[in-house]
Amino acid sequence: MPYKMTKAKNKSFHVLVTGGAGFIGSHLCEALLSRNYRVWCVDNLYLGREEFIEHLKSNPRFDFRNLDLLDKPKLESLFGEVGFDAVFHLAANSDIQRGVKDHSIDLNLNFLTTVNVLEAMRSAGVKTIIFPSSSAVFGETDDVLTEDYGPMKPVSFYGASKLAAEAYISVFVGNYGFNARVIRFPNVIGERCTHGVVHDFIKRLKNDSSRLAVLGNGKQTKPYLYVGDLVVAILLVFDRASDPLEVYHVGNEDRTSVAEIVKIVLEEMNLTGIPVEYTGGSGGWAGDVPRFQYDIGKIKSLGFKQSYSSTESVRIAVRRILETPWL
Amino acid sequence: MPYKMTKAKNKSFHVLVTGGAGFIGSHLCEALLSRNYRVWCVDNLYLGREEFIEHLKSNPRFDFRNLDLLDKPKLESLFGEVGFDAVFHLAANSDIQRGVKDHSIDLNLNFLTTVNVLEAMRSAGVKTIIFPSSSAVFGETDDVLTEDYGPMKPVSFYGASKLAAEAYISVFVGNYGFNARVIRFPNVIGERCTHGVVHDFIKRLKNDSSRLAVLGNGKQTKPYLYVGDLVVAILLVFDRASDPLEVYHVGNEDRTSVAEIVKIVLEEMNLTGIPVEYTGGSGGWAGDVPRFQYDIGKIKSLGFKQSYSSTESVRIAVRRILETPWL
Numbered sequence: 001m002p003y004k005m006t007k008a009k010n011k012s013f014h015v016l017v018t019g020g021a022g023f024i025g026s027h028l029c030e031a032l033l034s035r036n037y038r039v040w041c042v043d044n045l046y047l048g049r050e051e052f053i054e055h056l057k058s059n060p061r062f063d064f065r066n067l068d069l070l071d072k073p074k075l076e077s078l079f080g081e082v083g084f085d086a087v088f089h090l091a092a093n094s095d096i097q098r099g100v101k102d103h104s105i106d107l108n109l110n111f112l113t114t115v116n117v118l119e120a121m122r123s124a125g126v127k128t129i130i131f132p133s134s135s136a137v138f139g140e141t142d143d144v145l146t147e148d149y150g151p152m153k154p155v156s157f158y159g160a161s162k163l164a165a166e167a168y169i170s171v172f173v174g175n176y177g178f179n180a181r182v183i184r185f186p187n188v189i190g191e192r193c194t195h196g197v198v199h200d201f202i203k204r205l206k207n208d209s210s211r212l213a214v215l216g217n218g219k220q221t222k223p224y225l226y227v228g229d230l231v232v233a234i235l236l237v238f239d240r241a242s243d244p245l246e247v248y249h250v251g252n253e254d255r256t257s258v259a260e261i262v263k264i265v266l267e268e269m270n271l272t273g274i275p276v277e278y279t280g281g282s283g284g285w286a287g288d289v290p291r292f293q294y295d296i297g298k299i300k301s302l303g304f305k306q307s308y309s310s311t312e313s314v315r316i317a318v319r320r321i322l323e324t325p326w327l
Numbered sequence: 328m329p330y331k332m333t334k335a336k337n338k339s340f341h342v343l344v345t346g347g348a349g350f351i352g353s354h355l356c357e358a359l360l361s362r363n364y365r366v367w368c369v370d371n372l373y374l375g376r377e378e379f380i381e382h383l384k385s386n387p388r389f390d391f392r393n394l395d396l397l398d399k400p401k402l403e404s405l406f407g408e409v410g411f412d413a414v415f416h417l418a419a420n421s422d423i424q425r426g427v428k429d430h431s432i433d434l435n436l437n438f439l440t441t442v443n444v445l446e447a448m449r450s451a452g453v454k455t456i457i458f459p460s461s462s463a464v465f466g467e468t469d470d471v472l473t474e475d476y477g478p479m480k481p482v483s484f485y486g487a488s489k490l491a492a493e494a495y496i497s498v499f500v501g502n503y504g505f506n507a508r509v510i511r512f513p514n515v516i517g518e519r520c521t522h523g524v525v526h527d528f529i530k531r532l533k534n535d536s537s538r539l540a541v542l543g544n545g546k547q548t549k550p551y552l553y554v555g556d557l558v559v560a561i562l563l564v565f566d567r568a569s570d571p572l573e574v575y576h577v578g579n580e581d582r583t584s585v586a587e588i589v590k591i592v593l594e595e596m597n598l599t600g601i602p603v604e605y606t607g608g609s610g611g612w613a614g615d616v617p618r619f620q621y622d623i624g625k626i627k628s629l630g631f632k633q634s635y636s637s638t639e640s641v642r643i644a645v646r647r648i649l650e651t652p653w654l
Contacts, residue, residue, distance in 0.1 A: 107442065167488075171481055175482065
C-alpha cells in the first residue's frame with residue numbers, strides 16, 4: 001500500500017467489522033488482519049457467507065460472531081465484552097433490487113442497524129465509525145457528484161436508507177464527539193461478490209454456456225472498481241481523514257458498458273462466439289440509476305490511486321471470480 | 328389570499344391533516360375548511376390538544392380521529408374508509424429539545440410515522456403529500472440555503488429524522504407516481520404554539536411577572552414567521568407546485584434577536600421595567616442551530632408575500648397568544 005500508516009500498529013487495536021462475512025467485509029477483514037489488528041467480524045449471514053471467512057478462522061486475531069444487529073441486547077453485550085477502537089459498519093443489504101420488492105429490508109438492514117450500532121457505540125464510549133454509503137443517496141442526475149453535492153433525491157429504498165443513516169451519523173458527530181468517515185462506494189466487483197451484472201453473467205454461463213441473454217441493449221455504462229482498490233481506499237480514509245465528519249467519494253473515472261462486460265466475460269471463459277441475446281431497451285429496473293459520475297478529487301488528494309481502470313477492474317474481477325470457488 | 332386557487336373546489340375534496348390538532352395543523356384545518364374541503368383531522372394528542380380544534384368540531388365537513396400513526400392497521404383502515412385526495416402530513420415531534428433527551432421520539436414520530444403514511448397512501452392509491460420539513464436538515468452553516476443546497480449534515484435528531492423522511496418521500500415520487508411538496512418551515516410562531524422562546528417567555532411571565540430569566544446573552548437571532556403566513560404559503564405550494572417532487576423554503580428574510588423578543592413580550596404584557604436576567608453565553612442547547620438563512624426566491628416566484636416581517640411576526644404572535652385562552 002502506497003500510503004503511510006498513522007494509526008496504532010500494536011496488536012491490541014480492536015476493530016469491529018459488521019457485515020464482515022460479506023463480499024467487501026471479508027476483503028476488509030483480511031486487510032485489517034494484515035495490519036495485525038484484532039478483528040471482530042460480525043455477520044448475520046443474510047448476504048454474507050461463512051465460507052468467505054473460512055480461511056481467516058485459524059488466525060488467533062480473528063473472531064467471528066453470527067449476530068443480527070437488530071438484536072440490541074446481543075449487540076450491546078458484544079460492546080460490553082470488547083473495548084473496540086473503531087467500527088467498520090459494512091453490514092447492509094447491498095442488493096438494491098431486493099429492496100424494491102420489500103421496503104422493510106433496507107429500512108431494517110441499512111438504517112435501523114446503523115442506529116443500533118451508533119447507540120451501542122455511544123453507550124460504550126466508542127467514537128470512530130467508518131460507514132459505506134452510496135451514490136444512490138443522490139438519485140438521478142447528470143451532474144458530477146462532489147461530496148457536498150445537493151439536492152439529494154434518492155429513487156431507491158437502498159439510497160434513502162443510506163441517506164437516513166448518513167443523517168443519523170452526522171448527529172452523533174455533532175453531539176457525542178464521534179469521528180465518522182462516510183465513504184460513498186461505487187459499483188464494486190471482485191471475488192465473493194453476491195450479486196450484480198458480472199456475477200449474474202458468470203453464473204448464467206456456468207449453468208448454460210451455449211448462449212447468454214442480456215437485459216437491455218448493452219449500452220448502459222457504469223464505473224466499476226475492483227474490491228482490492230476499494231479496501232485500499234477505505235484504509236486510506238481511516239488513516240488520513242482528520243475532521244470529525246468526513247465524506248469521500250471513491251470510484252473510477254472511466255466507465256464500462258454492459259456490452260464490454262459481456263465481451264470480457266466471454267473472453268475470460270473462452271466462450272467468444274456464443275450467441276448473445278439482448279432484450280433491448282435501457283435494461284434498467286425500478287430504483288436503478290443508470291449512470292452517475294463521482295468527483296473523486298478529494299480522495300485523490302489523500303493519495304488514492306486506483307490499480308485498475310473500470311474496464312481493467314471488470315477483467316480482474318472476472319478472472320478472480322473464475323479462479324476462486326465461491327460462484 | 329392573493330393567489331388563484333387551481334385545485335378542485337367542490338365539497339367532496341377530501342383531505343387528511345395528520346397532526347391536525349397541533350399548533351400549525353389546527354390553523355391549516357381552519358384554512359382548508361374555509362375552502363369547503365372535507366377535512367379529516369388525525370392526531371394522537373402528543374403535542375396537539377383537542378381544545379385547539381374544539382371550535383371546528385361543529386363543522387359538518389370536519390372530523391377528528393384520535394389515532395397514532397404508528398398503529399398501521401388503524402391507519403390503513405382509515406385510508407380504506409375515506410378516499411383521500413391529498414394528505415397534509417404535519418404530525419411530528421416539532422420540539423427539537425425533546426428529541427435530544429430521547430432519540431426514539433424523532434425516529435418514531437417524525438420518520439417512521441412518515442414511512443407508515445407513505446405506505447398507507449400507496450396501498451390506497453393516494454398520490455399527493457404535503458410534508459413539512461425544516462432548515463434543521465442542513466445542520467450548521469452560514470451559507471444562504473437554497474432548496475438544492477448541499478451538504479446536508481444535521482446536528483439534531485429532529486433534523487436527521489426530517490431528512491430521512493424527505494429521502495423516503497423522494498423514493499415514493501420516483502417509483503409510485505407520487506406528487507410531493509416538501510416545505511421546509513422556519514421558526515413559526517402564533518397562537519396555540521406549544522413550545523419555543525415566545526411561548527416560554529409568556530408562560531414564565533404569567534407565572535411570575537416580577538422578573539424574567541433568559542438563557543444566553545440575548546444576541547441570538549433567528550427569522551420568525553407568523554403561523555397565518557405559513558398557512559398561506561402551504562396552500563400556495565399546494566395549488567401551484569407542478570413537478571412531482573418540489574421543495575420550497577418558507578420564511579422571513581429579516582431576523583429578530585432574543586433581546587428584541589423580550590422587549591416585545593414585556594411591552595405587550597405591560598411589564599416594561601421588570602428586571603431581565605441574562606444567564607450569558609450563546610444560549611444554545613445541543614442540536615440547536617443558532618442561525619440559518621433561507622433563500623426564499625423560489626416560493627416568492629409562486630407569488631408568496633409575507634404579511635409580517637420577522638419582528639412584526641413576533642409582535643402579532645405575542646398579541647394573538649395573549650388574546651387567546653391556550654397559554
